[in-house]
Amino acid sequence: xxxxxQHPSWVICKSGTSVKIECRSLDFQATxxxxxxxxxxxxxMLMATSNEGSKATYEQGVEKDxxxxxxxxxxxxxxxxTSAHPEDSSFYICSAHGVRGGAQETQYxxxxxxxxxx
Amino acid sequence: DQQVxxxxxxxxxxxxxxxxxxxxxxxxxxxxxxxxxxYPAEGPTFLISISSIKDKNxxxxxxxxxxKSAKHLSLHIVPxxxxxxxxxxxxxxxxxxxxxxxxxTSLTVIP
Numbered sequence: 001x002x003x004x005x006q007h008p009s010w011v012i013c014k015s016g017t018s019v020k021i022e023c024r025s026l027d028f029q030a031t032x033x034x035x036x037x038x039x040x041x042x043x044x045m046l047m048a049t050s051n052e053g054s055k056a057t058y059e060q061g062v063e064k065d066x067x068x069x070x071x072x073x074x075x076x077x078x079x080x081x082t083s084a085h086p087e088d089s090s091f092y093i094c095s096a097h098g099v100r101g102g103a104q105e106t107q108y109x110x111x112x113x114x115x116x117x118x
Numbered sequence: 119d120q121q122v123x124x125x126x127x128x129x130x131x132x133x134x135x136x137x138x139x140x141x142x143x144x145x146x147x148x149x150x151x152x153x154x155x156x157y158p159a160e161g162p163t164f165l166i167s168i169s170s171i172k173d174k175n176x177x178x179x180x181x182x183x184x185x186k187s188a189k190h191l192s193l194h195i196v197p198x199x200x201x202x203x204x205x206x207x208x209x210x211x212x213x214x215x216x217x218x219x220x221x222x223t224s225l226t227v228i229p
Contacts, residue, residue, distance in 0.1 A: 109209070109219040 003027060004096045006110035013084055014118055021079045021113045023094030029074035030096035035067075038091040038112070050077050074098075084117045091115075121145050122210050124220035132228050137195040139223050141208035144189065148210040148218075153182060153193045156205045156222070165206070166193070198227045 007022045023033055035047045048064075050056040050071035058064045066088075068080040077096075081088055093112040123142045131137045139153075149170040168175040168182045168191075175182050181194045191208055205222045 108221075109207075111218070 004030075004094065004108045004110040006092075006094060006113050008113060009111065010114050010116075012116045012118065015085050016083055019081045019084055019115060021081075021092055021094075021115075023077045023079070023096065023110050025075045025096040025098065025108070028096075028098050030077075030098040031074065032097040033071055033077040034095045034097070035069060035077070035079050036093045036095070038093060047079075081115065084115070086117045089115055089117045120221075121148075121218040122208060122220045124206075124208060124223045126223050127221070128224040128226070130226045130228060131198045133200055134197045137193075137198040137202065137225055137227065139193040139195075139206050139208075139225065141191040141193075141210075141220050142189060143191065143210050143218075145210070145212070145218075146186075146189065147212045150211050151182070151184060151191050152209045153180075154207040154209065155202075156207065195225075198225075200227045200229050203227050 003026050005024045005026055011019055013019050031052060033050050037045045037047050046059050047062045047067060048056045048058045048069050050069045052071050052074050056069035056071065066082055068082060069077065071077040077094060079092060091112050091114050094110040096108050121144050124140065125142065126140060129137065129139065150167065152167045153165040155165045166175060166177050166180050166182050168184050170184065170186060173184050179195055179197065183192045183194065193206060195202055203226050205224045207222045208220045210218050
């Protein structure tokens with residue numbers, strides 16, 4: 001079964017509203033979570049890296065005031081797209097890095113959240 | 119239900135030889151496939167992709183093969199280099215929909 005969940009899986013919103021996407025590691029503690037954005041037929045673009053209890057590290061070109069990331073606990077990270085515009089429409093994927101079940105550290109991807117801004 | 123599977127958690131290959139990483143999927147509707155590479159403590163980086171209209175895509179030392187009838191994807195690295203040692207993930211999607219990821223294969227290239 002899934003080890004990383006994202007909620008919601010789909011969201012449609014009006015331009016100017018804010019949207020929050022949750023990423024949860026279901027049965028392990030994720031010391032680090034990554035947020036990606038996927039453009040059609042293109043690779044995942046890393047947006048930011050978040051460590052529990054500290055500020056996220058954003059990649060160059062990613063507006064930190066527009067894409068707010070909170071990693072409040074070892075199992076939850078949130079991405080808030082503030083004042084969303086149609087160009088923010090995309091597929092957002094998180095991944096969680098940690099040790100699961102006593103195995104070596106690994107990384108699991110969430111299923112993604114499709115955002116459509118009208 | 120794991121729709122994308124990488125059945126080999128690890129693989130060791132001698133430097134200069136070919137590395138072959140395998141990936142199987144269950145959903146025949148998948149039409150877009152990706153391979154990612156990940157170093158410890160870093161996020162994955164995109165490696166190569168293939169759409170279902172092709173059966174092969176090549177980029178330098180990396181070639182991805184797609185066998186739609188077998189629902190099988192493979193990544194060939196030739197020649198393998200020590201810097202290729204990393205965890206490799208495959209992913210599949212129906213275009214416009216969510217991605218499904220494999221659990222990764224850890225490749226070690228021995229100098």
